[in-house]
Amino acid sequence: MNVQQIPNWLKQRAYLTPDRPAIKSNGVWVTFQELHQRVLHRANQLATLGVKKEDRVGLLMKNSFDMVIMVHALMYSGAVNVLLNNRLTSSELMWQIRDVSASYIFCDDSLEGEIHKLEAIDVVTHSELLSTIAADTCTIVQEFASDSVATIMYTSGTTGHPKGVLQTYGNHLWSAMGSALNLGLHSDDRWLATVPLFHISGFSILMKNVIYGMGIVLHEKFEAKQANRAITEDKVTIVSVVTTMLNQMLSELGSSSYPEHFRCMLLGGGPAPKTILEQCRDKKIPVFQTYGMTETSSQIVTLSADYSLEKLGSAGKPLFPCQLSIKKDQKLSAAFEEGEIVVKGPNVTIGYWNRNDATLESIKDSWLYTGDLGYLDDEGFLYVLDRRSDLIISGGENVYPAEIEGILMSHPAVTEAGVVGITDDRWGQVPFAFVVANKSISEGELLDFCKGKLATYKVPKAIKFEKVLPRNASNKLLRRKLKELIEEGHHND
Known part of the structure; x- marks a missing residue:
């Protein structure tokens, strides 16, 4: 079988549109030709250090123009980018580095303390790299083989050690193409990259950048005021967010609205409360709900603008190259029947690094079993309910934490909410809530609010107020951390 060969995409982009603005970082725009030249120089430096084709190389870096250069320079070298989460502990990072058998680790100077030098692994800081003489x-690499592994990203996992997801060049290409076929491409498009580049949501923006020839505005981290300013002043047309980010942007926006050129708030990271979607609708903010994961190289299901109001709350239909079904006990579910979300497409991972058991368990006949629960309506639109592992079964009834969280967040005093199940002698499990409030409110008031909007078995047994809720680098709520708080006895009986 002939493997599809793809031209080195940054080199090709620099050839096609050399003078087009590529990336704005720290207030300065760089063209695709300038980006290519800097990447070529960095690739020569990597050659001096001994980086070679098929090496698995760890990147421990914060969002920066230099991280962009490193990502592409490793691709120029034919090495595999292993994207490391800079918010992990030293022990978590070391486990991943050992698991992937990394040949080199490149890190920001400020993050060197998170990495202990390991035998047979070279750790190179940014300062050391800059002082490296470039090879003549x-x-x-002139062409990328579509089935070659481009990146490895470790999933956070709900239990045990995380798994390294293998993403090929073909996966990233088809992810970008599928998104373009759904959202369209406009000549003036600019994408704001404020989510972490080591996460698939951020990394996919880098891929779209060179594949589309679209400018991106890069921020080191998310700040609502700066994100809103980028939309207005930098003419950003598309932003990738999760619910908590969108909530902060709406709060900071106040009574103002976005300019007409802004055309897409791409919302992922789990089901969004309808109250937030309705608020966006009233402010004429175009929200495109999406569903995706590391294993699908970003989104695989997106609600197109055609149905943004009619199907409020839905993640939409699969991208054009992809397929979607709901299965329960290995059988296809009927419309509105809940089951496991199963997906298929050229953007779906080929498996997990060094975990054949996990690969065989998750991928069957080219279908990826996601572990997420949802249903399709009678027109084929997906509604995501929750992670299967987060499902609460109370007295035989299925209780979805996301539904309760949405109700709690619809209260004007609640900024964030997280719900998990706790053991109950009578019902087996009952929901328990953690909230972050923006003004004074009692537990009793919130419970009464829930009683007016939820069935009795869905009302939390208790509510605990916190200053912050645990989240990962992409701002997804970490319910397993909430469960740890409960296990430590930090809740009201």
């Missing part, structure tokens, strides 16, 4: 010439 290095052989850069």
Whole structure:
């Protein structure tokens, strides 16, 4: 079988549109030709250090223009980018580095303390890299094989050690193409990259950047005021967010609205409360709900603008190259029947690094069993309910934490909410809530509010107020951390 060969996409982009603005970082725009030249120089430096084709190389970096250069330079070298979460502990990072057998680790100077030097692994800081003399010439990869592994990203996992998701060049290409077929491409498009580049939501923006020839505005981290300013002043047309980010942007926006050029708030990271979607609708903010994961190289289901109001709350239909079904006990579910979300497409991972057991368990006949629960309506629109592992079964009834969280967040005093199940002698499990409030409110008031909007078995047994809720680098709520708080006895009986 002939493997599809794809031109080195940054090199190709620099050839096609050399003078087009590529990336704005720290207030400065860089063209695709300038980006290519800097990446070529960095690839020569990597050659001096001994980085070679098929090496698995860890990147421990914060969002920066230099991280962008490193990502592409490793691709020029034919090495595999292993994207490391800079918010992990030293022990968590070391486990992943050992698991993937990394040959080199490149890190920001400020993050060097998170990495202990390991035997047979070279740790190179940014300062050390800049002082490296570039090789006179290095052989850069001219074509990417579509089935070659481009990146490895470790999933956070709900239990045990995380798994390294293998993403091929073909996966990233088809992810970008599928998104373009759904959202369309406009000549003036600019994408705000404020989510972490080591996460698939951020990394996919880098891929779209060179594949589309679209400018991106890069921020080191998310700040609602700066994100809103980028939409207005930098003419950003598309932003990737999760619910908590969107909530902060709406709060900061106040009574103002976004300019007409803004055309897409791409919302992922789990089911969004309808109250937030309705608020966006009233302010004429175009929200595109999406569903995706590391294993699908970003989104695989997106609600197109055609149905943004009619199907409020739905994640939409699969992207054009992809397929979607709901299965329960290995059988296809009927419309509105809950089951496991199963997906298929050229953007779906080929498996997990060094975990054949997990690969065989998750991928069957090219279908990825996601572990998420949802249903399709009678027109084929997906509604995501929750992670299967987060499902609460109370007295035989299924209780979805996301539904309760949505109700709690619809209260004007609640900024964030997280719900988990706790053991109950009578019902087996009952929901328990954690909230972050923006003004004074009692537990009793919130429970009464829930009683007016939820069935009795869905009303939390108790509510605990916190200053912050645990989240991962992409701002997804970490319910397992909430469960740990309960296990430590930090809740009201």
